[in-house]
Amino acid sequence: MISLPHWLDPPEIRTRPATADDCADLAGIHAGSFGRDWSEAEFEALLRQDNIHGFLALRRRTFRRSAPVGFVLVRIAGSDSEILTIAVAKPNQGNGIGRQLMEEALRLVYRESVQTLHLEVEAENDPAVGLYTSLDFETVGERKAYYSQGQTEGRTALVMCLQVR
Numbered sequence: 001m002i003s004l005p006h007w008l009d010p011p012e013i014r015t016r017p018a019t020a021d022d023c024a025d026l027a028g029i030h031a032g033s034f035g036r037d038w039s040e041a042e043f044e045a046l047l048r049q050d051n052i053h054g055f056l057a058l059r060r061r062t063f064r065r066s067a068p069v070g071f072v073l074v075r076i077a078g079s080d081s082e083i084l085t086i087a088v089a090k091p092n093q094g095n096g097i098g099r100q101l102m103e104e105a106l107r108l109v110y111r112e113s114v115q116t117l118h119l120e121v122e123a124e125n126d127p128a129v130g131l132y133t134s135l136d137f138e139t140v141g142e143r144k145a146y147y148s149q150g151q152t153e154g155r156t157a158l159v160m161c162l163q164v165r
């Protein structure tokens, strides 16, 4: 097999902005990661809004082909912003992809001069809480019996916040 020069060798994981054309991939990854599905139509409606931005993580398969393995959606509302959802496909979890996606979201909100980034997370979701805490998010609120559907029904949500600027 011919080995490529290192400068031509694309990274194992790369990220790019998500578009409405990625909705089927987003819905597929979401369905595999959460108890409740979001449909392609729901993702399309979100991504068509000007203040909602998404990033898709792709894992290299061959030199030319890559497969979507994770995504994050962020909503910007004036000086505040919110992580709407983040998911990494199960077999790819624990490999730094969630962190890479969160860092894309952080760079975006910083560029947009946003002051704060909020999110909600199920209190017992250790990987997610661990990721956010490692990025300096702090718990600013708690919502008891917050979830009404799926595997997390009846569980507590934490509201976490990062002071971006």
Ligand SMILES: CC(C)(COP(=O)(O)OP(=O)(O)OC[C@H]1O[C@@H](n2cnc3c(N)ncnc32)[C@H](O)[C@@H]1OP(=O)(O)O)[C@@H](O)C(=O)NCCC(=O)NCCS
Pocket: 033, 034, 085, 086, 087, 088, 089, 092, 093, 094, 095, 096, 097, 098, 099, 100, 120, 121, 122, 125, 126, 127, 128, 129, 130, 131, 132, 134
């Ligand atoms: C939460 C999620 C997005 C994290 O993505 P990931 O790619 O698996 O996470 P990473 O490999 O980037 O890990 C980043 C950090 O998260 C934390 N973390 C990851 N797995 C963890 C675990 N099992 N327990 C505690 N902390 C964990 C660590 O701080 C880790 O940093 P480190 O590797 O330097 O120690 C992913 O697990 C996922 O999609 N889960 C299902 C959907 C979900 O719960 N989304 C969040 C809803 S709020």
